[in-house]
Amino acid sequence: MNIKDIKSLYRFIKGTDIVELEIEGPDGKFRLKRAEQGGGVLAPSPAPVVMQAAPALEAPGGVSEAGKMPDNVKLVTSPMVGTFYSAPSPEVDPFVEIGATISAGQPLCIIEAMKLMNEVESELSGKVIEILVDNGQPVEYGEPLFMVDVKK
Amino acid sequence: MNIKDIKSLYRFIKGTDIVELEIEGPDGKFRLKRAEQGGGVLAPSPAPVVMQAAPALEAPGGVSEAGKMPDNVKLVTSPMVGTFYSAPSPEVDPFVEIGATISAGQPLCIIEAMKLMNEVESELSGKVIEILVDNGQPVEYGEPLFMVDVKK
Amino acid sequence: MFNKILIANRGEVAVRIIRACKELGIQTVAVYSEADRDSLHTKLADFAICIGPAKGTESYLNISSIISAIEVADAEAVHPGYGFLAENAEFAEVCENCGIKLIGPSSATIRVMGNKVEAKTIAEENKIPVLPWSKRAVADEKEALEFAKEIGFPLLIKASSGGGGKGMKLVHTQASLPSAFHMAKTEAHNAFNDPEVFLERFCELPRHIEIQILADEHGNVIHLGERECSIQRRHQKILEEAPSPFMDEKLRKQMGDASIQLAKAIGYHNAGTVEFLVDKNREFYFMEINTRLQVEHPVTEMITGIDIVKEQIRIAAGKKLPLKQKDVTFTGHSIECRINAEDPKTFLPSPGKITELNMPGGPGVRLDSAVYCNSTVSPHYDSMLGKLIVHAGTRNKAIIRMRRALEEFHIEGVKTNVPLHIDIMKDHDFIDGHIDINFLSRYSTK
């Protein structure tokens, strides 16, 4: 666990309702505490981090491995590098918000790449339990965007 | 297992009564067959090998690990680098021969180092079952010289 | 000078470019596929962006992903390395349109030089010697037979968009020309999506010698001497050296002058390599220009002391060349061995996890590598682990040093061509400098 790892984890946590995270190594311990229902942890980040800092030599895997989730929670990841937009234009409402019920094929967000607006459609049906990135934030290929509870 | 390993093992085997040796890796298999009692495998080597060729990067450990011996068989190893002589002078009989019963403190051989003749005394009592080096052969520090059955 | 450069590549060349940037005080952005999350270039860059899955077409060859990554990273320039998008005119054009500086020549230069018929035509117009050829793309069998009469047999059918031997056919007799012509067209179409082919006289047992040039954006062009690249297997170089044991001062000046003249004629800028065939009578023939950094650039760096990658970056930033031709001097001899993860006998790639690794070191040894112990050699990309480069006072000393260094190389988990390189270092023909592009094929049947 070095500064880069911590930064990278923090960046992950920042977009979620995780309020406590404890990790021991190697593979030994893992503790995660989420905010109580209704807690408003999801404040927008004032200075969005531009990209993932290069992982240090000792950092295995990427952000998506940071937490192990229950089987019913799935991630929607970014299909390309670009800028994440939660709505088709600044004036209108976001495609989805936390708590929304979604079905496969429904548009979830837009990734702008090379000035093209690419609509990302959901491959899952369920309930959106987290939006992991901020509006206007650059995202990598494979970066988790939404947490969906597929049981609901 | 490369040529160097094979040569090194052959050199080890040459001074013993091993007649067959099978090794598989890694740590998987090991088979060793010794000569029948009275079999004369211990022919003197016509061209003594001057020294141990450098072990290749992949060769773990040294000669002494090549075979695992029964608990009652112990090795007398060379206390220094030098030339092994089985007798105090060419005209006289060797200190010990195969089958000899020895007791602790008894001289076993001479190692010549820097023109000095160093008598090697036994720290074991028992029966000499193998002499592992040839008369006049250079030996390393720690190189096995005699196999002694300490039960007898 | 640039503040931040994105490197649109992977492996040792990405590491090489990161090193140059760090020494120039420029921030680096690596892009990586999912398979390269733990690769050295991903770890060494200041920033790293995942651009797609392992497959090259979906990551390192995906122009829109890379442009997006440049934009989100706010990089001012992009270095394409070699391979992938390095000679892709479309990528260069997109960069130009997006206001991103591509560290290389213009898209127009890349496009023209990517077509061998156009390149040869321009060379001839500039009085650079070329092998007798059909002077244009050959339309049909009938034209082929006509041109063949002029050129004579044996001759080569080559693809206009070709490279790496694909779409190339050697024809010894008129009788076999028609079928070879159609096969070449089909191959060219499949490999390059362009069935255009032309005819060229076949040069027997030539040497492959190339001239490194540097051209700034102010019209200054210099050459950094030649590289001998005759040791090839199936048109893939595996060992290069500088200077060429075949070269003399007069021929170097002729080939260097021709290269500079051509570069000036086409308004070339940035680093480039002019490839020639040289026959046993020391006649040289223009083949093509590689509009990018070459794998084998370090041997030139070792004998000239010039950092070609840094010069590329400075040129792209609009700087003038710091040297004139007379300032370029050559010291000693350098050899590069490409270390590939492959079976030294079957030449089949050997991907896997590197479980033990000892790299050579000591005086006169340079390693441009992208692997480390416990790293994984991916099956998705080319099998080159890195390059072992030596420098010494003379060619003979360089050969001895390379052999010493190769013998220190120890790797487990993947097979490599190190044993083949050791054999080459002991080969009397190689030691005597008797090499041509068939050296390795003759050699491997020994």
Next chain:
Amino acid sequence: MFNKILIANRGEVAVRIIRACKELGIQTVAVYSEADRDSLHTKLADFAICIGPAKGTESYLNISSIISAIEVADAEAVHPGYGFLAENAEFAEVCENCGIKLIGPSSATIRVMGNKVEAKTIAEENKIPVLPWSKRAVADEKEALEFAKEIGFPLLIKASSGGGGKGMKLVHTQASLPSAFHMAKTEAHNAFNDPEVFLERFCELPRHIEIQILADEHGNVIHLGERECSIQRRHQKILEEAPSPFMDEKLRKQMGDASIQLAKAIGYHNAGTVEFLVDKNREFYFMEINTRLQVEHPVTEMITGIDIVKEQIRIAAGKKLPLKQKDVTFTGHSIECRINAEDPKTFLPSPGKITELNMPGGPGVRLDSAVYCNSTVSPHYDSMLGKLIVHAGTRNKAIIRMRRALEEFHIEGVKTNVPLHIDIMKDHDFIDGHIDINFLSRYSTK
């Protein structure tokens, strides 16, 4: 030339010597202790002989074991490296008596130069500047007080057989002289089995600058310029460079001429290093001659292109120096960082198994190392893992390159002083060349 050389050492210097021998076509015999069975020098040599248990006194310092090994290996010469038996006059004498060629000066030279009183006396006789001193060993307190009046305070009490700061005491006042004198004698006796001490003026904030010389057995002596070795911790060098940022052509000539003169006066042969203190007024004072290869020899090799280890071997084989002084030229700047397995804060050794390793590479980087991934750093010997050496056109570029290379260094399983070296590369005093032998002590309190 020799056919077979035994290397009476371990670690990176043994590897360095094996490399030189291989390039000269000489067979190599490594000796190793039981703890070094899997060490790199054991693996790289053509032959390897186990000479004893891990403890140095029973293996690498055991003269009779090493002589026996030379005899059974039938080696014609022995290279002692540095440390262990490298400046042991008795070992040199035994070699001479046994007809074994020691690659180094004669036992007589080693013995005389091992005694600092004798060395300083000879230097003074040859008009080489020395710091004001007692001119001989000091017998008792009374003599010490008399000499102290002449020399003045502050002064140093030093052991005649000393080295590495042992038996050395700094004295500021007459009152503290007697007790310091007795403490120094006791320390000297314990450390070197020789209680002899002498007095010397204390030079404040000096630089430690040394001159590399090469002397053949035919009376020819040249110098290869200086090395700046002021970055020391407790009298242990950790970083060296060449040329010294403090040096100018005039001072280099003066110190070089003095070194050559001294070497000729004592009939020195083989490689050697003349150590000087240089004060802020550019006055230089002879300290001692190291009658062996220095750890930091690569920085001189990098700027001169001369392979010092090969020259040592050629000289020992009776060859004449291939160069005259005027042929020695200096190109660019070189820095060496000693990479030690130690805690970068507490400086305590950190032995262990290396579980992850990425070594730096690329242009201008040389690694003289004896470790590999999955190898074990033994607690029995000194903690140096190897040396990272860079070369570049200027000192500033060399510093940037070293920092880049250090940042690529990645090792797990042992702690190293790489972070300390990175800090030094960023230090403004270091970058500006404001260094003296207290640099690191001031630095570590920052």
